[in-house]
Amino acid sequence: MSIRLENLNYVYSPGTAYEKHALKDVSLTIPHGEFVGIIGHTGSGKSTLIQHLNGLIRATSGQIYYNEENIYQDGYNMKELRSQVGLVFQYPEHQLFEIDVMTDVCFGPKNQGLTPDECRERALEALRLVGLKEKYYKASPFELSGGQKRRAAIAGVLAMRPRVLVLDEPTAGLDPKGRDDILEQIAYLHRQTDMTVILVSHSMEDIARYADRIIVMNHGEVMYNDEPKEVFAHFRELEEVGLAAPQVTYIMHDLKERGFAVDTGVTTVEEAADEIMAAMR
Numbered sequence: 001m002s003i004r005l006e007n008l009n010y011v012y013s014p015g016t017a018y019e020k021h022a023l024k025d026v027s028l029t030i031p032h033g034e035f036v037g038i039i040g041h042t043g044s045g046k047s048t049l050i051q052h053l054n055g056l057i058r059a060t061s062g063q064i065y066y067n068e069e070n071i072y073q074d075g076y077n078m079k080e081l082r083s084q085v086g087l088v089f090q091y092p093e094h095q096l097f098e099i100d101v102m103t104d105v106c107f108g109p110k111n112q113g114l115t116p117d118e119c120r121e122r123a124l125e126a127l128r129l130v131g132l133k134e135k136y137y138k139a140s141p142f143e144l145s146g147g148q149k150r151r152a153a154i155a156g157v158l159a160m161r162p163r164v165l166v167l168d169e170p171t172a173g174l175d176p177k178g179r180d181d182i183l184e185q186i187a188y189l190h191r192q193t194d195m196t197v198i199l200v201s202h203s204m205e206d207i208a209r210y211a212d213r214i215i216v217m218n219h220g221e222v223m224y225n226d227e228p229k230e231v232f233a234h235f236r237e238l239e240e241v242g243l244a245a246p247q248v249t250y251i252m253h254d255l256k257e258r259g260f261a262v263d264t265g266v267t268t269v270e271e272a273a274d275e276i277m278a279a280m281r
Contacts, residue, residue: 003030003053003085003164003196008062010048022048024220026062032163035190035197037211037228039204041242044217046200047090050166053198054085083112086157090169090200092149096141101132101152104141108160119159126158127151129192131185147178151185158189164196165189171206179203183210208232208246208267216243229265248272255279 010023022045030036040046051057052064055071055078064071071081089095098104105123106116114122127137130151136144141152150170157165167186171179187210190197201207207214207228214231216224218241224231232238235245235253245267252264252272262275 002032002065002067004028004065004068005052006063006065008049008052008064009060010052010057011060014060022220023052023059026220026222028215028222028225030164030196030198032196033194035187035210035212036199037207037214038198038200038217039202039207039214039243040217040223043219045220046217047168048220049217050087050168050198050200053164053166054082054087056082056087079111083108083160084162085164085166086160086162087166088150088154088157088168088170090172092153093142095153095156096149099140100138101127101141101144101155102137104152105155105159108156112160122159122161123155126155129158129185129189130155131181145178147174147182150174150182154186162195164198166198166200168200169202170199171201171203179206186210204232204244204246208248228267232267233265 005026005028008023008026012018012020012022026049038046038049048057052059066081066085069076071078096104098107102123105126106119109119109122132148132151132155136148141149144152170186171182174182183206186197186199189195199207199211211228213226214224214228215222216231216238223241224234232245232249235249238244248266248269252262252266252275255262255276256264260279262279266272266275
C-alpha cells in the first residue's frame with residue numbers, strides 16, 4: 001500500500017499574474033506502515049503536497065501511484081482512494097459540520113455504504129481510539145475545545161478505516177499538554193493499526209520524537225529525505241532556509257565542542273540524557 005510520486009509539479013493560477021510554481025519535480029516513495037514527518041517554512045509546498053495524496057488537488061504534471069495504481073488513469077476510483085488515504089486538515093472546523101459528534105463521525109462510513117449499525121460501530125471504535133470521552137458524543141462539534149475538535153476530526157477519518165492517515169499541523173494552537181496528548185494518541189494509533197502516518201508539523205521536537213523519516217520541503221522541492229539524525233545533522237543548512245533542529249541537537253553540538261564525548265546525532269531528550277549520563281561517567 002505504498003504511495004509513489006513521480007516528477008510531480010503543481011502550478012497555482014497558471015498563465016496569470018498570480019502564477020506560482022508550488023511543487024517542482026517532486027519524486028518520493030512512502031512505504032506502507034511508515035511514520036513520515038514533513039517540515040518546511042511557510043510556503044514551501046507542504047500542504048500542497050499532502051493534498052495531492054488523496055486526489056484533492058490534481059497535479060499540473062507528473063504521476064501519483066497508490067498501491068502501484070496510477071490515480072490519474074481513466075476510471076480510477078477516487079472515492080475509494082479517499083477512503084484509503086484520510087486527510088485531517090489543520091483547522092478541524094473545515095471538516096466538522098454535523099449536528100453532533102457521533103453523527104459527524106458516522107458521515108464517512110455512511111458515504112461508504114455501511115448500514116446505520118455498522119456506521120455507529122465504526123464511529124464508536126474511532127472515538128475510543130482517539131480518546132474522546134463518551135459525554136461529548138452528543139455535543140455539537142463546535143462546542144468542543146480545540147483539542148477535542150481535533151480528536152473528533154481525526155475520529156471522522158479513522159471511522160473509514162484508512163490505510164494512510166495524513167495530518168496537517170494537528171497540534172497548531174494547542175497548549176503543551178494538548179499537543180502531547182494528540183501526538184501520543186497518533187503514535188498509539190500507528191502502533192496499534194499499522195497504518196501509514198504522514199505528519200506535517202512546524203515542531204522539530206515533535207518530528208524528531210515520532211517520525212521514522214523526515215521530508216524537508218523548500219520552495220516546492222525536496223531538500224532532504226532521510227532519517228531524523230541524518231536530516232538534523234544539516235542543522236546549519238536548515239537554518240539558512242528558515243528552519244531549525246531540535247534543541248537537543250544544539251545542546252549536543254555545544255557539549256561536543258566543549259570536549260564531552262557525546263553523540264551529536266541524537267534527536268530526542270531521552271537519547272540526549274543517556275548520552276550525557278554516559279559522558280559524565
